[in-house]
Amino acid sequence: MTHSKKYKMADIILQHEVEQFYYMEAQFLDNRDFSSWFDILDEEIRYFMPIRTNRIQRESSMEYTKDNEFAHFDDTYEMIRGRIRKLQADVGWSENPASRTRHLIANIIIDFDEKSDRLDVSSCFILYRNRLERQVDIFSGRRQDELLRVDRKMPFKIRNRTIHLDQSTVLSNNLSILF
């Protein structure tokens, strides 16, 4: 995307559609409606959060762990199904009692080819979590998504999500929530 891009009405409508999609997704997660969230995932999804490290400038290419290295998340569709089963279980102690979360989504930049049904979308998030008597966690970061256009009823499915968390050492006792 270049700075000199001329926007058409269709771009504005698409931006609105994507924003509304993300707001709906955030609502699913914050309302603990994980089944609805699962419905907007494509079965081929890779849900990936690499680890971020501290590096000197000349080795900054090593900042993120690579595809075949350790990560915070690297889930398939079936692995996410299992996570949701845990989130909804009576015996899932890390989320029972449940966290109070708020996903704020912003800085949405869409990159797409009009001939394709695929969108590459970058968005930023602040995820606030408050839990039990007084635990507070604040996560910020960027999500790089691949969205697929499906039908009118559900405008997009999330085909891939890479999450870059703005932390090296995760400053929380666990990552029992979804990003």
Add this chain to the structure above:
Amino acid sequence: MSSNRKADYIHTSWSVEGLESLIDDEGGFIDPRIYTDENIYELEQERIFARSWILLGHESHLPNPGDYMTSYIGEDPVVVVRQKDRSIKVFLNQCRHRGMRICRVDGGNAKAFTCTYHGWAYDIGGNLVNVPYEKEAFAKGINKTEWSPLQARVDTYKGLIYANWDEEAPSLKNYLSDACFYMDHMLDRTAAGTEAIGGIQKWIIPCNWKFAAEQFCSDMYHAGTVSHLSGILAGLPPEMELSDSEIPTKGLQFRAEWGGHGTGFYIGEPGMLLAIMGPKVTEYWTNSANADKAAERLGSDERAKALMAQHMTIFPTCSFLPGINTIRTWQPRGPNETEVWAWTIVDADAPDDIKEEYRRQTLRTFSAGGVFEQDDGENWCEIQSVLRGYKAKSRPLNAQMGMGGDFGKNSEYPGRVGYVYNEEAARGMYAHWRRMMTEPDWRTLAPKQSLKRAAANK
């Protein structure tokens, strides 16, 4: 204070008798203040972390000369560097001039390290080699050897890198002693050895390090009861319910004769391993060409193929799960906080799809977001929070499981070996903790001495 300050103990409000009263190995009592007291924590830094072998990483983390990673021995930051002669050096990550951190990143490759405060420069062995304006500004000269950072002793056991500050401490091999037999289930399945999957995951749990170390040392009970039910559920095929899964009941626990190490495992019942690692890895571990090779190498079909969901701690903070292959150091960060540094290893000659499966399954189950590990953090921080209470700290906790049980000689498994649901290994860990906290030197602490004494008491 001269540069030759005598290495004496930190001033403490605790008497030896007071420290001794905190742990009762025979009675199975733990005084909760060992998890909360600031002075005890300070003493641990000196008497445990500055005297024990601490896990820092895997040889494959540093394949080339100049490759380095930063880590910690207790709260002391260190740099771990591969040398040109393939040896590994570990030195305190502190410039002796004004105490600045010499290396400020997690890792990389370096030809030298330069302190970013005044430019004192060190070679990759941690020797001070250049002091800016040395001739002009240090009229009396400066002894660069004397003002180099402190070097630790370094040794490896089958790929794992350990370091120890204490010149008097036993060798790593003697320190691990009969625990090696159990470590080999993970570390010595093939002549090719193991390799680490790249990347170390770090996160903080607001709890004392001993909760984590003890659980991996001694606690199969929490896995076989209620802690991880939802973790098991997360790994089941959608059509299966918890009631369809079989939680194992047969197995053994080991308490090291010396050193506070412990382990436990199920035998012949794959339910837990299957729930954690899935069918592919379970098949690899129990029924594959590599498993046959492991059986030959370990000289036992049972040890190579039938031991499942093994948990283990090498005192104080090195924990791992053979078969699941997650390894971690519990970095102490005050009495109320632990930083977990976790990574995964695989057999170096495992097929690529198995390596990939290990990577994905361990980060699905044993990581900050792991469907098993999430619930561990939950338990430990709740305990830590409860222990703020005066009454909560005023009575001992119960570590009596397995007391009076059979720990007779087992012809196949060395050490004190009993039933898998047990706290004998925890009692061993805390008994060693008590010795480390109260005995001033290795003349009494050394393993041989402890074995002799045990023999004399029989």
